[in-house]
Amino acid sequence: MLFYKLYKDKDGRKVGFVQGNEACAEAALAAGVRFFAGYPITPSSEIAQVLAEKLPMYGGRFIQMEDEIAAMAAIIGASMTGVKTLTATSGPGFSLKQENIGYACMNEVPCLIVNVQRAGPSTGLPTQVSQGDVMQTRWGTHGDHPIVVYSPCSVEETAELTITAINTSEKYRTPVILLMDETVAHMREKITLPHESEMKLFNRTRATVEPSDFRSFDTRFGDVPPFEPYGNEKGYRFHITGLNHDENGFPTSRQDEVVPYMDRIHRKIYNNLDDIIKVKEWNTDDADFLLIAFGTTVRTCLGAMEKGRKKGLKIGVLQLITVWPFADKVVARLAKKIENIFVVELNMGQIINEVSRAAAGHGKIKGINKYDGVFITPDEILTHLK
Numbered sequence: 001m002l003f004y005k006l007y008k009d010k011d012g013r014k015v016g017f018v019q020g021n022e023a024c025a026e027a028a029l030a031a032g033v034r035f036f037a038g039y040p041i042t043p044s045s046e047i048a049q050v051l052a053e054k055l056p057m058y059g060g061r062f063i064q065m066e067d068e069i070a071a072m073a074a075i076i077g078a079s080m081t082g083v084k085t086l087t088a089t090s091g092p093g094f095s096l097k098q099e100n101i102g103y104a105c106m107n108e109v110p111c112l113i114v115n116v117q118r119a120g121p122s123t124g125l126p127t128q129v130s131q132g133d134v135m136q137t138r139w140g141t142h143g144d145h146p147i148v149v150y151s152p153c154s155v156e157e158t159a160e161l162t163i164t165a166i167n168t169s170e171k172y173r174t175p176v177i178l179l180m181d182e183t184v185a186h187m188r189e190k191i192t193l194p195h196e197s198e199m200k201l202f203n204r205t206r207a208t209v210e211p212s213d214f215r216s217f218d219t220r221f222g223d224v225p226p227f228e229p230y231g232n233e234k235g236y237r238f239h240i241t242g243l244n245h246d247e248n249g250f251p252t253s254r255q256d257e258v259v260p261y262m263d264r265i266h267r268k269i270y271n272n273l274d275d276i277i278k279v280k281e282w283n284t285d286d287a288d289f290l291l292i293a294f295g296t297t298v299r300t301c302l303g304a305m306e307k308g309r310k311k312g313l314k315i316g317v318l319q320l321i322t323v324w325p326f327a328d329k330v331v332a333r334l335a336k337k338i339e340n341i342f343v344v345e346l347n348m349g350q351i352i353n354e355v356s357r358a359a360a361g362h363g364k365i366k367g368i369n370k371y372d373g374v375f376i377t378p379d380e381i382l383t384h385l386k
Helices: 020-030 045-058 068-079 091-096 098-106 134-139 155-172 182-186 255-270 297-310 328-335 351-359 378-385
Strands: 014-019 033-038 061-064 084-089 111-117 148-150 175-181 188-193 279-282 289-293 315-320 322-324 340-345 364-369
Touching (some): 020 084, 020 111, 020 155, 020 182, 020 188, 045 061, 045 084, 068 084, 068 111, 111 155, 134 175, 155 175, 279 328, 289 297, 297 315, 297 340, 297 378, 315 328, 340 378, 351 364
Parallel strands (some): 033 084, 084 111, 289 315, 289 340
16 A cells, blocks of 8 residues: 555646655656566665556556566566566665676666665665665676666655666666665655656667668667567567677677677767766855765755855855766866865765766865764764864
8 A cells, every 4th residue: 555646736747745765666657667576675665565556557567576686687588578677676685686787788788776775784774874885886796887877866856867767778778777875765755747748758779670680789870779679579589698799699709799899888878978977066156165975965965055155164066966977077177176075975985986086186075974874964064164
């Protein structure tokens, strides 16, 4: 039984007072997700709860798997039939998904993985907040692989970024991670879902060649290969494997095939950074202090900015909406003009290393960190600045 209802406003948009997890599930349905596989784990379980009830109403399928490994495998398989897919988990479950996330990267399988962070390592603090998985989202699976990660700071932004993440996954034929945290997952705020006529939804590009000329990973049409689903009506046949493969999907160890493939799956992301990277800036034009954050710590930073400016401290805030790929150009630009930079994280210091790298010697960069499972406050940030 769900503990919320969505109502339609005068323009036909769905409106409700919901949790971040509920907003994620509702936005996924609006974006066309029709398959969910997962395993219950705090603090992400409400996503599964909502989709278990609602997916059948949309002609979709929900399945609770025996573990997180199987759940990741299931959404890969469902995606290969042409369905938009989603799984949701938290720390220990996210660790179990890593090998199959690598498989999805290797085979360019569109899918969305939601990781609602909690304190770790291991079982950690299951019901308390953390941002300790930020580096795991980038390098959790082995080998050189591209990944796109978005991180919302509000319930409304959770809904927006769920749709954005699904579109990015489909557009670039790649797995995408939505990196939430326990606070945004369980806070309640008003959301307004866009009307169907207002949403621009992307679907993976289908093949235009004849079945006899089809290649599973065809590069003749650009860096994102056309896709044909299992069981397609026209008789397209293809092969996929976790091994390095050629354009037909069959294993290869030839240098002249492996290197171009690896270059291409990175190029399709890094040649489109202007489309993928999203940030927000507040009061950075005149700032003497810059707070850099992602996820719900952005809210605390904005509170510190408002309080500090009333006391004469010129504080600006940079929100990293896209965590990966990293917003190098934005950080470099701001670091050249703002000397005092503080990176606010609910961990022992992870994204600060990327900020230091991007700043390239400009600015004085320090971390403001908390990792006891309790949310940081604006006053704690101001104490560090003083």
